[in-house]
Amino acid sequence: MGSMTTGSMTTGSGTTGSGTTGSMTTQAVRHDSMRARNLAVVLGEVRRSGPVTRAALAEITGLTKTTVSKMVGDLLEAGMVAESAAPRDGERGRPGTAVSLSGDRVAALGLEITAGHLSACVADLTLTVRLRCAQAVDNRSRPPVETMAHLQELAHRAVDEARTAGLSVVGSTLAVPGPVDGGLLHTAPNLGWRGVRAGDLLDFPVTVENEANLAALGELWFGGGPGDFLHVSGETGIGAGLVVGGELFRGAHGLAGELGHVVVFPDGPDCRCGGRGCLERYAGQEALLRASGAAGVPELTELLRAGEADALRACERAGRALGVALTSAVNLMDPGTVVLGGIFAPLFEWVAGPVREAMSTRLAGMRRSVPELAVSRLGGDAATLGGAGRVIHRVIADPAPHLPTARPAVP
Amino acid sequence: MGSMTTGSMTTGSGTTGSGTTGSMTTQAVRHDSMRARNLAVVLGEVRRSGPVTRAALAEITGLTKTTVSKMVGDLLEAGMVAESAAPRDGERGRPGTAVSLSGDRVAALGLEITAGHLSACVADLTLTVRLRCAQAVDNRSRPPVETMAHLQELAHRAVDEARTAGLSVVGSTLAVPGPVDGGLLHTAPNLGWRGVRAGDLLDFPVTVENEANLAALGELWFGGGPGDFLHVSGETGIGAGLVVGGELFRGAHGLAGELGHVVVFPDGPDCRCGGRGCLERYAGQEALLRASGAAGVPELTELLRAGEADALRACERAGRALGVALTSAVNLMDPGTVVLGGIFAPLFEWVAGPVREAMSTRLAGMRRSVPELAVSRLGGDAATLGGAGRVIHRVIADPAPHLPTARPAVP
DNA sequence: CTATTTAATCCACATTATGGACTTAATATG
DNA sequence: CATATTAAGTCCATAATGTGGATTAAATAG
Known part of the structure; x- marks a missing residue:
């Protein structure tokens, strides 16, 4: 039985809660943190620009070739980047050796x-x-x-x-x-x-x-979409995650994105949350299945494909409600795109129409452009992938602790 | 006629649009930016901790006394901090000279x-x-x-x-x-x-x-409130500004916070935005005045004080609608507190009840605590103050360019 | 008046990036 | 084929900045 003691993932409890982006006192910068930062800059640029030569990295980052070389050396040693043949077509001068991210060493769960x-x-x-x-x-x-x-x-x-x-x-x-x-x-x-x-x-x-x-x-890093979007991911409940500028918005307590309990009809049916007329009551999995008579989402899509009236009506209704809730969400959070995932991904074909309709009529007057509506390309793995991606992104944002020469965290 | 050439505010056009927090490539750190950062750390700590001695600053920031002394020297020269008598009561040892922010030189409009x-x-x-x-x-x-x-x-x-x-x-x-x-x-x-x-x-x-x-x-910096809140500031329209962790949330295009067009009743009356049943139609200034028969907000408060039924009903209705819209806002953005400003500040006494009622019944089931509801202590000046404060905060966050020795921005 | 304690400064040193010289490896040219 | 040219990568002396310990300064305690 393997213990998880590979790399810096040591055994032990310790739940690192991802807290609020509090206004923590910006930490003082010393020589080592300057180095750590520049390492991150170099590695980040390697990720962004695919295979790049050291010279190009120096050009892009503004650091000198000397500095970049040293950093790349360390990153090579750490197995985070790898050298590859320089892609060149008939230019003069010594060819550079390109480096790119290496997937051979560091991984995340x-x-x-x-x-x-x-x-x-x-x-x-x-x-x-x-x-x-x-x-x-x-x-x-x-x-x-x-x-x-x-x-x-x-x-x-x-x-x-x-x-x-x-x-x-x-x-x-x-x-x-x-x-x-x-x-x-x-x-x-x-x-x-x-x-x-x-x-x-x-x-x-x-x-x-x-x-x-x-x-x-997950959608951000594995879905290949834009860097600004609201991702709707419903199953039993309906949640949403907002990404702005490549960053997740979590709110004051990390509870942001409760789309399922946005009020659609203030006098609508009671919801388990204590409120009335929440989106979940119209577009949640339970509501959809009950209204359509299907036992599960797969059956529902079958009914929809067969043109079953009840199923179509249920989706139409859910789409309208979702459109209203998303209108409020767009007014409040201003996402660039709205991506439908979760159970709405397989139902996209049937809910997208009413959602678009509601959003465009209600939003067009106030903004230059109504957010685009897209389907998530990821299946049910979105969250798992996002979890692994989150770890990877932290490593890329601060590779220094993962270097072979890293200080053994002795305070 | 004085031209605005004091300090670094030189004549010229140049609108610095406050764009999205794009995923800009983190810039490389050199010696001078290390220094700039540490200057900001020291100045920020001076602001946070009121009058502090150099020794205490060193302790807090983790920098050495040497470094802190040099920085404080520069900040003194720039007129950004001032020395004052050290507040001490019978401790032994050489007394320190405390430094605190100085309001005698730098200002913002x-x-x-x-x-x-x-x-x-x-x-x-x-x-x-x-x-x-x-x-x-x-x-x-x-x-x-x-x-x-x-x-x-x-x-x-x-x-x-x-x-x-x-x-x-x-x-x-x-x-x-x-x-x-x-x-x-x-x-x-x-x-x-x-x-x-x-x-x-x-x-x-x-x-x-x-x-x-x-x-x-403005509410954040001059109102003395918490660092996480949603500030509602309505006049003709109803807007809202969300502050999380001391930072303004702007959304993908800077259009976040359009609370006025959050949908309250999907089938409600038409709104100028193209939608129907937007909050503005229930709680906007126009709607309130029309429903109450008052000519302006001052008159409305008079009527309310006199116990006029129409006025009371109008506020009750507006409060309920506002409560519904805020419920959606809290579900989506998770603010720590909700602050009512704009026309809702003078009407607070009459709208707060219904707002609280709506929010607490609708939110209690999903979260440990319902956001507190507070009045803005700032009058109509909130935005102007916020504007000046924004500039000041940038200076404190990066004082280096305002030092007498600052490089004359020659690229 | 002296010991003690703390603040602030001074000075030698460590770390890191810089800039130019140097080496290397390719293409172009005669 | 030999040589010039060009660009990549490395080396080395230097500059900027922070560190840590020693030193000086200014107060209280006995």
Whole structure:
């Protein structure tokens, strides 16, 4: 049984809660942090510009060739970049050796718990998915400890397998179906969990984050879309993750994006949240299935394809409600694009019309352009991928601690 | 006639549009930027910790006393901090000389255009308002050029006066009643303006920004409230500015916070935005006055105090609608507090009840705590103050360019 | 008056980036 | 084929900045 002690992912509890972007005192800069920052600049540019020569990197970053060379040397040693043949066509002068991100060493683990599944994936530094596994289990019927133990086993297997491929898993993220603040899963109705510190139930460090938020990040990094969008990811509940300028917006307590309880009809039917007429009552999975008479989303799409009137009407109604809620969301958060994921991805064909209709009539007067409406290209893996991607992105944003020469964190 | 050439606020056009927080390539760090950053750290700590000795600064920031001393020396020379008697009570050892922010040199200009007023204010580095002036003018009846010429005159007078007080105005911000993206005022219904680059019509550099956003920042810096809140600032329209972790959230195009067009009743009355049942139709100034029969907000408050049934009903209705819209806003953006400003400040007493009622019944089920509801303590000056504060905050966040030894920006 | 304590400054040193010289490896040209 | 040209990458002396410990300064305690 492999312990997760590869790389800097040491055994131990420690839930790193992704807190608010508080106005923390900007830390003083010393020589080593200057170096760390420039390393990040170089590595970030390598990622952005594909295979680049050291000379080009110097040009782009404004650093000198000397500095860049030293950094690239360190990054090579750390296995984070690799040299490749320089792509050149008949230019004069000494050819440069290009460097690009290497997926051969650093990797990250993404985990997810949903009502019916446990899943894990491992992505390398190039954001290539190296491993994916999922198990169908009914997590509703068992206590958190049991589910987490099961997940831990799955995670260890994934890490072991990654290691046999030469990969070093440097961190992990767990996606859970509910609002998370400071590592605490406040409530997960689908699981029947309440106030669980899921991270503390694992024997390796993990960041716990809301599934909707991670799905949005997955869409950002693996969906190849734009850098500004609102990602709607509904299953039983309806969540949304907002990405602006490549950054996730979490709000004051990390609870932002509760699209499912945006008010659509103030006097509508009661909702489990205590309110009335929330979006979830019109476009949530339960509402959709009940109105259409289908047992699950796959059956619903079948009915839709067959032209079943009830199913079509249900989607039409859900789409209209979603359009109204999204109108409010766009007015408040101003996303560049709206991406429909979760159960709305397979239903896109049938809900997109009413959503677009509602949004364009209601928004056109106030803004130059109504946000585009797009489908998520990622399946149910969006959140798992986002979780792994989050770790990778942190490494790229601050590679220094992962260098072979890194100080052993002695305070 | 004084030209605005004090400090680094040189004559010239150049509208610095406050663009998106794009994923710009993080710039490389050199020795000088390391120094600049540490200067900011020291100055920021001086602001945060009131009068502090150099020794204490070293302790807090983690820099050495040597470094701190050098920095403080430079900041003293620049007139950004001042020495004061060390507050001590019977401790042993050599007493330190405390330094604190000095309001004697650096200042900023805040400007605002509303339908009925032009106003300006000057704040110093300690965020003390040194000057305030406003003129009642009907800006609806004249073209942008004329209004801007008038504003420019007002601004020059303010800067001159500041200079006679020994202040050097280092920047300015203009608040306008409409969405701004990249310096372009897209539309200002209250002024009858459309697609105006207001900054280009002034002979000094200015940043143009939405009134609601600046009002929120004014509340943040001058209202003494928390660092996470949604500030509602309605007049004719209803806008909102979200501050999270001391930072303004602007969305992808800077259009976030259009609370006025959040949908309250999807099938409600038509709105000028093209939609139906927008909040503005229930809680906008026009709707309130029409429903209550008052001619203006002052008269409305009188009627309310007198217990007029129509007026009370109008506020009740507006409050309920506002509560519904804010419920959606809280679900989506997760602010820590909701602050009511604009016309809702004088009406707070009458709208707060229904707003709280709606929010608490609708939100309690999903979150541990419902955001607090508070009144803005700032009057109509919030936006002007926020504008000046914005400039001051930039100076404190990066004081290096304002040092006497600053490089003359030769690229 | 002396010891103690803390603040602020001074000075030698470590770290990091710079800039120009140098080396290397390719193409162009005669 | 030999040589010039061009560009990539490395080397080395230098500059900028922060560090850490020693030193000086200014107060209280006994």
